[in-house]
């Protein structure tokens with residue numbers, strides 16, 4: 001069934017009105033605002049030493065590159081503008097120091113199954129800087145041939161030779177920021193991106209042999225209309241990237257000051273915004289894309305779609321993946337890692353990040369040591385967000401008890417979501433229905449006791 005059915009749309013909108021509330025996106029559990037500000041360098045060093053005690057454990061690596069040529073008005077990332085190669089070089093000096101410090105503790109030659117360069121604009125680096133950073137990592141980590149090595153790219157600053165260079169270094173996945181092809185929308189978000197730039201980078205990636213290319217789209221931007229966004233989706237279908245992420249624009253100008261430049265009078269209302277997304281879901285599925293989680297899509301032979309169909313998809317701070325390692329180490333400002341049962345986040349300020357490393361300190365500003373209860377809930381929530389099911393008789397590895405026994409009454413409370421048709425009971429738990437996909441965050445929130453500690457203003461609304 002499609003979402004073009006008016007009665008279905010009306011019912012969905014009524015449900016959203018009833019259930020909409022600020023809830024986390026659950027890229028981790030517990031979510032970042034509940035981490036401990038007292039968790040600092042000493043606790044991070046302990047986590048690194050514990051991770052170092054098991055040298056066979058695989059790693060995921062995240063590197064944050066915050067620089068951009070120009071700031072887009074809708075931006076919600078930790079990003080900054082610079083026109084100085086020296087500023088980037090100094091940042092790379094600090095990254096090298098941070099990498100050395102971490103490797104001193106966890107050991108060289110650790111096996112890496114996944115690496116992701118995010119930003120900012122990672123391809124804002126010059127070729128020399130890209131090679132320098134990649135070599136700094138490749139010298140101390142073991143990137144296996146089947147590792148997923150991904151980079152986020154801005155087509156506006158990509159050079160014709162970048163895809164070849166990146167592929168030669170070992171990158172095999174690329175994610176292109178597209179948002180919307182409509183020039184009026186692009187003007188309203190301060191990001192003029194000729195379609196030819198996107199097409200040229202896509203073709204460059206394919207010619208260079210990238211295994212998978214993703215497009216990031218955004219709905220709910222100013223001046224997006226059903227017809228205009230449908231044209232964007234139609235063009236995306238023609239270009240046929242392997243994966244598509246359709247993110248909801250969260251207009252939070254009080255928190256993200258750059259968004260004050262967005263003309264709020266041009267923003268679609270809640271119903272119109274949902275309509276943009278529903279039309280996109282219908283068209284992308286009609287074109288053969290598998291719908292993953294709430295807002296991702298993949299061609300049926302892409303490994304994300306295969307893993308989702310087999311209910312073995314994973315998710316970490318870098319997004320949906322099949323390559324997540326048990327430990328994740330993050331480098332760069334605002335980077336988030338997870339090592340030996342501890343979450344950890346770096347400072348978000350460039351000056352403070354560099355100053356800490358200059359003083360031979362890790363630039364850690366908060367973290368969290370997961371309790372046994374946290375670990376159980378984290379696994380259940382991750383499986384829910386990725387594979388759209390909760391199985392209460394699944395025995396949680398390490399704890400030797402079924403989820404139902406460990407979470408007890410909290411799981412029973414999920415029956416309230418059956419009444420609105422979000423969850424369908426099975427013999428050993430629940431499956432998420434199509435309607436329920438829109439409320440995944442609400443279902444996860446019902447398993448999150450941290451939210452009872454008080455509402456936090458930084459979460460966007462649930463749908």
Ligand code: SF4
Nearest residue numbers: 068071072075079120
């Ligand atoms: S949206 Fe991307 S390119 Fe634009 S300012 Fe933010 S990080 Fe930079």
